[in-house]
Amino acid sequence: MSMGEMILIFLLALVVVGPKKLPELARQLGKYMAEFKRASNEFKRQLEDEMLNIELEERAKKAQEAQKVLPAESNLAQAPLTPGQGIVSRGSSEDISAAVESPPPEQTAEPKPLPSANAG
DSSP: OOHHHHHHHHHHHHHHHOTTTHHHHHHHHHHHHHHHHHHHHHHHHHHHHHHHHHHHHHHHHHHHHHHHHOHHHHHHHHSOOOOOTTOOOOOOHHHHHHHHHSOOHHHHSOOOOOOOSSOO
C-alpha cells in the first residue's frame, strides 16, 4: 500500500468511526493482528515439527531395512579377517627368497620329459 492509500483509509475510518473511538479500534486491531501472527507462527512450528518427525521415521525405517537386508555384513565386521584357502599373502623379501630357495614339496619332483617330435 502506498502512503496516499493509507491516508485515505485513515481519513475514511476517522469519519466512519469518529475521533473518540478510533484509537480504541486501532488498539483492538493491533491485538487481533498480533494474535493472528502468533497463531500462524504456532501453526508453522507444528507443521515443521511433524515434517521432522516424518523424516526421522523414514530414516529409521530405512536403517531397519538395511539391517534386515545386510545382516551378514554386520557379522563380518565383528569377525577377524583371515586369508582364504589358496590366497597368497604378501610377505617380506626374506619370505620370498626362502620360498625360491626351497620350493614346496610338489615342485621338487623331477618333471617328466616331453615326448620329442623326432621319436617316431
